[in-house]
Amino acid sequence: MECTQCGTDNGAQSKFCTKCGAPLAAAHNQTPIWNPLTVTSLSFVFTPIFSSDLQTSNWRSLGQPERAASSKVWFYVKQAYQSEMQIRSGGVFGVKPLLNPA
Numbered sequence: 216m217e218c219t220q221c222g223t224d225n226g227a228q229s230k231f232c233t234k235c236g237a238p239l240a241a242a243h244n245q246t247p248i249w250n251p252l253t254v255t256s257l258s259f260v261f262t263p264i265f266s267s268d269l270q271t272s273n274w275r276s277l278g279q280p281e282r283a284a285s286s287k288v289w290f291y292v293k294q295a296y297q298s299e300m301q302i303r304s305g306g307v308f309g310v311k312p313l314l315n316p317a
């Protein structure tokens with residue numbers, strides 16, 4: 216990793232320049248995101264709604280607002296589908312939704 220301040224070539228894993236101490240780009244620009252594999256597994260444990268919400272936050276962290284927006288659309292589509300299925304099946308775990316007592 217080359218230092219942007221002084222041009223010294225540092226090791227790939229270095230977080231700071233060995234010569235001038237400046238933070239190196241890779242360490243500097245790292246954005247914490249949700250592991251895509253974890254997101255997929257969580258959608259089995261919880262619902263796809265949950266994982267598309269995480270995906271949305273991933274895209275936002277990566278600076279891709281258009282992709283974040285399209286993930287958000289899926290979030291609403293899945294949520295609408297899920298509530299429709301819950302109403303048709305008589306509610307979650309046999310508990311009927313209050314707004315639809317029929």
Ligand SMILES: [Zn+2]
Pocket residue numbers: 218219220221222223232233234235236237
């Ligand atoms: Zn440097």
